[in-house]
Amino acid sequence: MRLRICAVGRLRAGPEKTLIDDYLNRFDRTGRALGLGPVEVVEVDDRKGGGMAGEAALLRKAIPAGAVICTLDERGKVMSSPDFAEKIAGWRDMGRGDLALVIGGADGIDPALRAEADFSLSFGKMVWPHMLVRVMLAEQLYRGATILAGGPYHRV
Numbered sequence: 001m002r003l004r005i006c007a008v009g010r011l012r013a014g015p016e017k018t019l020i021d022d023y024l025n026r027f028d029r030t031g032r033a034l035g036l037g038p039v040e041v042v043e044v045d046d047r048k049g050g051g052m053a054g055e056a057a058l059l060r061k062a063i064p065a066g067a068v069i070c071t072l073d074e075r076g077k078v079m080s081s082p083d084f085a086e087k088i089a090g091w092r093d094m095g096r097g098d099l100a101l102v103i104g105g106a107d108g109i110d111p112a113l114r115a116e117a118d119f120s121l122s123f124g125k126m127v128w129p130h131m132l133v134r135v136m137l138a139e140q141l142y143r144g145a146t147i148l149a150g151g152p153y154h155r156v
Contacts, residue, residue: 076120
């Protein structure tokens with residue numbers, strides 16, 4: 001199953017980008033044997049100022065046809081890392097070819113796009129800056145792959 005992180009905003013070079021690249025490279029190496037990956041990051045920018053609706057239109061274009069849509073949203077489900085890993089494995093095992101992980105802009109994800117999602121994930125009740133959400137998501141993808149592979153990275 002291919003994964004695509006669809007995110008509003010451009011991430012410049014810096015510590016967040018370095019962390020994301022490192023975790024996604026680790027995920028690609030670990031996930032390959034599990035039928036997961038590669039991960040592609042698609043960034044969209046609403047240069048016309050269409051707000052959440054404009055961002056949603058751009059995000060929809062970035063989502064592969066037929067993909068499982070998982071939004072990252074404060075109203076989503078809070079899960080443990082093993083549960084998140086099993087959720088991804090479940091979609092893979094159902095034969096889903098693509099998973100789109102959607103990160104909105106400063107105002108969040110348009111309610112209409114949220115309603116189209118198959119699943120919504122929350123990293124807690126706090127709101128996080130999109131660049132930190134990307135880092136946390138990349139780390140959780142890698143952690144999930146190591147959990148599914150039975151590796152030592154995730155300790156309970």
